[in-house]
Amino acid sequence: MTRALIIGAPRSGSGKTSVTIGLLRAFARRGIRVRGVKSGPDYIDPGFHQAATGLPGLNLDSWAMEPDLVAHLLRQAAKDTDLLLIESAMGLFDGIDGGQGRTGAAADLSRLLGIPVLLVLDVSGQSQTAAAVAIGFRHYDPAVRMAGVVLNRAGSERHVRLSKAAIEQAGMDVVGAVMRNGELSLPERHLGLVQASEQPAIQSHIDRLADVMETSLDLDAILSLAIEIAPDRGATGAHLPPPGQRVAIASDAAFTFLYPHLGAHWRAAGAELVPFSPLADEAPEKDCDACWLPGGYPELHAPQLAAAAVFRTGLARFAETRPVHGECGGYMVLGEGLEDANGATHAMTGLLSHSTSFATRKMNLGYRQATLLADGPLGETGQVIRGHEFHYAKVTDPGTDEAFATIADGTGQPIGRSGGRRAHVTGTFFHAIARVTI
Template sequence: MTRALIIGAPRSGSGKTSVTIGLLRAFARRGLRVRGVKSGPDYIDPGFHHAATGRAGLNLDSWAMEPDLVAQLLGQAAEDADLLLIESAMGLFDGIAGGEGRTGAAADLARLLGIPVLLVLDVSGQSQTAAAVAIGFRHYDPDVRMAGVVLNRAGSERHVRLSTAAIEDTGMSVVGAVLRNSELSLPERHLGLVQASEHPAIQGHIDRLADVMETSLDLDAILSLTVELPASTGSTQAHLPPPGQRIAIASDAAFTFLYPHLGSHWRAVGAELVPFSPLADEAPPADCDVCWIPGGYPELHAERIAAADRFRQGLARFAAEKPVHGECGGYMVLGERLEDAEGVSHAMTGLLSHATSFARRKMNLGYRQATLLADGPMGVAGQVIRGHEFHYASVSDPGTDEAFATIADGTGQPIGRSGGRRGQVTGTFFHAIARVTQ
């Protein structure tokens, strides 16, 4: 039977990712089959979870995914694992007004699945006050159980003693403390953390994190906090179906953002994912029946993409006969031009007529609900799909194409038309996570 635990914190930046990655590797060293899960629409952390365990990561999102799909994905993840560690996004209770149990917060998963929480508290700049924070978490929602506390970024052993005594006086258990150490932080880049595949010495870094967790935390106590997962009773109905039987998928340093659950489901129902690299000047294989260009960092590689003539010409030939879809970074590459951070404009594929700019930075972040305006690789006209946007690039020229979808935010407030559609080519800044079936 697979056991599970949620790792949460009061806010982003509390150190829960480093604690999670270190614990994943530490438990794997004990011979446990461990898998990491991330709550919310985060591409980066599942890559680190995979690197730490050798098992593919997973996203669970209570807003974008219907409860049946959450249960099905969790059950599937548990099939070859002894332990699932579910890392919260942002603060444990942070979400949107999406309805009961559909806020996107990791707390929803705790309620839905009955999984307790290991609370990571950054105690820098405080000691006994940490107990007040812990008490607040303990009583804020009686259906979300705080099973134990990890003190993070403690300044000294005396600091640890003061904080631990105050918290344990409230009846909560402290399972260890990690002292302040700048070397434990993961590097960052212009859109957030460096991806695991880009880290030059990722395995050594994960081993250092595991060493710290083994010496600083009581791993046996943490295991005792886990609970057995119930048998899965979920459904695959809300999964996004594969866009084709043989899917040519752009895959290299510029195009990496495909949710693990999408690729896994597409393969499970018989589709084949055939990778190709635009940065290596490769075109989508002609024997595929659809091309999918996921998000990533094309703005960092715009000059190479602009010079990749075989890719651009081959993609145009493919699009003349078969569907092509681009998400976020893929959407940028399908346009006429991409302006990089230095303000240099690069010619893209021109399969859609818009232009985008990374020089005019503006964060676009949030859940999105999209209603498709025409049949295409993502579904039929009228289909509603939930997902999100996260990008700093903007549309500098909207072009003349038909819109891909109408979108609303996570609370249902209309935003307007999104993306573009010309012939069999579609694209949007919107990242799809799952369908709406109800």
């Protein structure tokens, strides 16, 4: 039997990531097979979930994924797992006008799968008022059940007593309180948290979080709030198929953003994923039949990538006969040049003709629906793919290549043409999550 619980909050910055990571490690210490899940397209938090549990993370997105795919992925993750903790993105009900149950909010997952919510309330700057917030969450949508409350960033025991008493008088259970502690925060940069893989002391930090959760929260009560997950009903056609049978995957500090569900499905479909490191000046293996350059942080490693002659030459030879696709950071590397934050321009692979810049930063963030303009690694002409963009770089020279896709935002408003394609090479700032089949 596998059980699941959503960890939500009124807003970003409430501390739910720290609470989630600490709980994951605390339950793992008890011998519970626990796995973390992230609601929405955030590709950084699953790395922290994996660091805390040793099990691959997962993204579930109610806008980008059809309901059958959401349910299938969750139930697949439940195999050989005792507990799934699903961390909400932003506020629990925050999403877009994407249609009923397709807003991208974690609340959609609660309605679709019947999973209750553990509400993390940052009570700094308030006490009894926290009860009004909790009551609002309980009544805002009766289909989304608030199972319990965690008080976070409390300033004193008196603060805890006042907040807890008011919430419990309103008929809601408080399962513990975490005191204010600046040492529990995780370092951040322009795309969010610094990745777990880049923090040498991440394991000791996770252990500190787990220590706090063990002493501050009632783990038995939290475990009792989780509900049983139904068995998987089988596969769905909304998966993004593997781009080849043997796929070279760029994988290092510059290329990190491959969604866990994509890699897992590609392997389940029989594909072999062969990692290589452009930063180590490695080229894709010659016996692979496709190459994938994920997103990441090439803007932080542009001089090293520009000097990677073996990588650049090997990728060019590979692209003469086989497909190469780049997403976001991978798309930037496929272009002619990349301007870094200091204004220095570095030569990239030149397999596409555009150029990008990180010097004048502007955040591009949002869901995207892409219609493919030609057959390629993501599907056939006319195939619709859902995903998102999240980057600060911009195209400074669009180049002369044919467009990769036409894109619309999450509400269906047209944005225009996106990305580029030339012979076997394609790329776009758009991160693909799942296909549209209905």
